[in-house]
Amino acid sequence: MSEKIAVLGAGSWGTVLANLLTENGHDVTIWAYLQKDTDEINNKHTNEHYLPGLRLNEKLVANTDLAESVKDADLVLFVVPTNVVRGVAKQLLPILEKTDKKPVIVSAAKGLEVGTYDRVSQVIQSVIPAEQTNGVVVISGPSHAEDTSVKDITTLTAASTNLEAAQYVQHVFANSYFRLYTNQDVIGVEMGAALKNVIAIGAGALHGLGYGDNAKAALITRGLAEISRLGVKMGADPLTFIGLSGVGDLIVTATSRHSRNWRCGNQLGHGEKLQDVLDNMGQVVEGVSTAKVAHELAQKEGVEMPITDAIYAVLYEDKPIKQAITDLMQRESKPEFDY
Known part of the structure; x- marks a missing residue:
């Protein structure tokens, strides 16, 4: 059925x-600024x-007029x-x-939104009342656009407290290379989805500095522990973080x-200045602003996030990366799991 x-x-x-x-057969308009x-x-x-190098389907239509773009839409997808x-x-x-x-x-x-610490779905729901929609769904998971564009296998999570809406989204997107699983743990x-971007900056920095696989694996694993701690504190199900939108992403x-x-961190590891990296990237690096939000939110909630704090210090306090790594490694010894 075409939507x-x-x-x-x-x-x-x-x-x-x-x-x-x-290509799934839907009538799609993409709104461009x-x-x-x-x-x-x-x-x-x-x-x-x-x-x-990507050739787009000729049936895809673009428009700069938001009202025209969303006219009679069954589904509105935010990718800004x-x-x-x-x-x-x-x-x-007002259009709706x-x-x-x-x-x-x-x-x-x-x-995560700077200042409010809101998740994206919270931002949307704080502006658009529930009675104007048929549900709000979040899609997230390990998904580089470059891979999906060439039909590489991609699996995501469609999360919503409205299971029917999540199942609808699951059906609309599904094809031979793109698969969605439903989840009701939106938090x-x-x-x-947000916090992994911060850890990715750190992983890129390690690569830029010449560290090997041991260090990268350690960072990713301990980074996941931090993501889980803050997520659970905010009300998330801990199992979500071993799924597609957690460890997968x-x-x-x-x-x-x-x-x-990752590229931002890698360039920082090579000694480039943050503003130069951002100016040359040509696209938004979400992890930079998220590092600030995560650092502030963790302090507010009393959650220990040493890796995130270290990345924040590098990005916002000009702390040398090597010093941040040394300080992390010399922290007081402790058990791996705190029950």
Whole structure:
């Protein structure tokens, strides 16, 4: 059955998901902020800045008009940076209020909002009342756009307190290479999605400094422990963190050159300045802002997160990376598991 779908955001992940949904037989419009991006997608069927070499389905339509993009949509997919989700949701609300259509709202963004510490679904729900939607669903898991674009096998979690909405999203996205599992632990899925970006910066820094596999495995494993501690404190199910949106997403983000967060850390490890790295990246590095939010949230909640704190100190206090590593290794000895 063909659905009318609006994808908000024409970056790499938004473009790949819009193309996938089009190839699944749905009527898809991708909302782009810049006219040049819309023109390229509509006329050339490419998005070279984000996905060089990828030929998009000719049925995929792009538009800079938000109202036109979401008109009669059964599903609205947010794939914009975390720091602009609230602004886009505020633009979307009056459009939804003028129609009887109640779309399922889906978030594919991975981050925590600066200042409020809100997860993306919380941001959306704080702006758009429940009566204007047919449910809010979060999709997350190990998923580089570059791999999905060439139909590499990708598995994600569709999380919602509304199981029917999650199952609907599961059906809409499913194909021979893209599979979703449902989960009702929205907190855990979103916390894992956001916090793994911070650990990925650290993993990239280790690589840039020349450390080997032992160090990287240690960082990823102890990083997962930190993610789990804060997530559980916020109300998550601990089992979620050994699933796709936990350890699965952490592995792919902390080990791959496709990861912007890993690349950012790698360049920092080579001695480059943070602002230079961000200026040259050409895309948002979610882990940088999330490191600040996670550091502040952990302090507020009384949760110990030494790796996250160390990455925060490197990013925001100009602490030398090697000194941060030395300080981590010289911390007081303790049991691996605190029950």
